[in-house]
Amino acid sequence: MQNTVPARRVEERMKHFQARASELGLAATHQRRIIYRVIAKSAEHPSPELIYERVKREIPTISLATVYKNIKTFAAMGLVGEVGALPGSIRVDANLDRHHHLVCVNCKAVVDFCDSRLDRVRAARANPENFRILRYQVEALGLCPACQVAPARNKVRTQRRKHNG
Amino acid sequence: MQNTVPARRVEERMKHFQARASELGLAATHQRRIIYRVIAKSAEHPSPELIYERVKREIPTISLATVYKNIKTFAAMGLVGEVGALPGSIRVDANLDRHHHLVCVNCKAVVDFCDSRLDRVRAARANPENFRILRYQVEALGLCPACQVAPARNKVRTQRRKHNG
DNA sequence: TGACAAACGATAATATTTATCGTTTAATAG
DNA sequence: CTATTAAACGATAAATATTATCGTTTGTCA
Numbered sequence: 001m002q003n004t005v006p007a008r009r010v011e012e013r014m015k016h017f018q019a020r021a022s023e024l025g026l027a028a029t030h031q032r033r034i035i036y037r038v039i040a041k042s043a044e045h046p047s048p049e050l051i052y053e054r055v056k057r058e059i060p061t062i063s064l065a066t067v068y069k070n071i072k073t074f075a076a077m078g079l080v081g082e083v084g085a086l087p088g089s090i091r092v093d094a095n096l097d098r099h100h101h102l103v104c105v106n107c108k109a110v111v112d113f114c115d116s117r118l119d120r121v122r123a124a125r126a127n128p129e130n131f132r133i134l135r136y137q138v139e140a141l142g143l144c145p146a147c148q149v150a151p152a153r154n155k156v157r158t159q160r161r162k163h164n165g
Numbered sequence: 166m167q168n169t170v171p172a173r174r175v176e177e178r179m180k181h182f183q184a185r186a187s188e189l190g191l192a193a194t195h196q197r198r199i200i201y202r203v204i205a206k207s208a209e210h211p212s213p214e215l216i217y218e219r220v221k222r223e224i225p226t227i228s229l230a231t232v233y234k235n236i237k238t239f240a241a242m243g244l245v246g247e248v249g250a251l252p253g254s255i256r257v258d259a260n261l262d263r264h265h266h267l268v269c270v271n272c273k274a275v276v277d278f279c280d281s282r283l284d285r286v287r288a289a290r291a292n293p294e295n296f297r298i299l300r301y302q303v304e305a306l307g308l309c310p311a312c313q314v315a316p317a318r319n320k321v322r323t324q325r326r327k328h329n330g
Numbered sequence: 331t332g333a334c335a336a337a338c339g340a341t342a343a344t345a346t347t348t349a350t351c352g353t354t355t356a357a358t359a360g
Numbered sequence: 361c362t363a364t365t366a367a368a369c370g371a372t373a374a375a376t377a378t379t380a381t382c383g384t385t386t387g388t389c390a
Contacts, residue, residue: 005259013259027356027367036259045256045275048347063370068347070368071257083256083266083275084249085302088347089377091210091248092236094170094178094201101248102296110210110248111296117289121303124282131267131276133307137250138286142298192336192387213378228339233378235337253378254346 005043013040020077034058035070036079045083085141086110100137104144113140170208178205185242199223200235201244210248250306251275265302269309278305 017036021028038054039046046054052067074080085103091110100118102111118138127133182201186193203219204211211219217232239245250268256275265283267276283303292298 029355029368031369039257040259043260043277045258047254047256049254049345051257061370063372065348065371066369071255072348075257078261079259081258081261083258084251086249086251088253088255089212089214090236091212092204092216092240093210093246093248094205094244095208096243096246102292102294102298104296105299111294112208113288113292113294115288115290115292118286121283121286123278123280123305125280127267127278127280127305129267129276129278130310131269131305131307132313133267133305134270135306137304137306139302139304140288140292140296140298141300141302142296145295148297194337194386196338214376226339228341230340230379231338237379 005041010037010040017079020079024077026073026077031055031059031062031066032070034062035067036074039071039074039080085139100140102140102142102144104147105141106143106147109144111144113138170206175202175205182244185244189242191238191242196220196224196227196231197235197238199227200232201239204236204239204245250304265305267305267307267309269312270306271308271312274309274311276309278303 014033014037017033017040018028020026021032026032034055035051038051048064048068048071051071052062052064055062055067071080075082085105086108093112095112097114098119100113100115102113103109115138121136121138123133123136179198179202182198182205183193185191186197191197199220200216203216207219213229213233213236216236217227217229220227220232236245240247250270251273258277260277262279263284265278265280267278268274286301286303288298288301
């Protein structure tokens with residue numbers, strides 16, 4: 001898979017990182033710069049473990065906890081996204097009919113969502129990676145009714161939450 | 166959130182379960198029937214832990230491992246789906262532009278996928294759960310080039326795999 | 331009944347993520 | 361320039377999530 005982000009774009013992202021950090025009064029430490037650069041350079045959606053491996057090549061003494069903490073910090077700053085909106089644990093679905101999902105970005109609730117127009121989603125062009133696409137699945141990300149009325153809860157959550165519908 | 170699957174549909178699913186199990190020569194044990202029924206009854210995409218809690222009310226001696234094993238078995242049989250195609254660990258993305266993802270259902274590789282038609286996806290109707298939808302994200306599920314040519318690897322995998330692009 | 335395989339339950343092991351806490355670093359006031 | 365202070369770091373324990381191991385039970389069939 002292609003994992004080469006053009007150097008020019010990496011530098012753009014580094015600039016954005018610096019700007020955003022100073023905006024928020026967040027120290028742009030050596031560790032943070034390296035961690036962010038590793039993420040900015042990879043187009044492969046790396047896991048924390050992989051990021052840790054690569055950062056260690058430049059800062060051998062770095063702690064895995066620092067990597068995790070800063071990934072979360074970057075996500076809260078809006079500097080990186082997390083792929084997929086779903087919670088950390090398996091969720092099972094007995095509904096085998098074609099359907100999509102409403103996902104609450106706050107509490108991670110998942111609700112089935114049947115919609116004929118979403119069933120007809122297709123890409124406009126062949127994908128450049130030569131995947132053989134079997135099906136499309138749409139996630140509608142938003143706020144469930146409970147989280148709409150409790151906006152205070154709608155902030156960054158580090159704690160794990162269990163099986164919440 | 167609504168978590169009541171009509172009794173009629175639950176019974177349909179139980180019939181399907183029995184049929185599929187005998188088709189595959191899989192014993193429809195008491196444990197399996199109860200586990201599957203718990204899943205079939207809930208529209209809330211339960212986690213293994215939650216399924217375990219509920220099954221325990223009927224079979225207090227059941228083991229969590231049995232629940233996990235059978236969830237995996239049911240998934241391999243095509244009796245239940247797992248919500249979301251992504252791997253167990255966090256994946257980070259420095260690309261903040263609007264984009265979608267190609268996901269390999271075999272090796273879980275994730276690749277960014279920009280497509281203008283997917284950007285315009287909208288539901289046809291208001292969603293019945295009154296979510297406030299903020300954005301739509303499309304996952305195109307399929308096989309990456311490597312997994313197309315290595316179909317032998319394309320079977321159920323129980324083992325965890327690490328950071329594979 | 332006896333042999334066999336499938337399934338189960340207990341539990342250890344592994345993987346993933348977060349929390350705790352003492353130390354270091356960096357920014358700033360004096 | 362030094363003292364103060366808060367932020368950040370590193371080490372590590374703890375919590376959570378998932379899978380593997382293994383001995384026992386159960387059901388099937390010769």
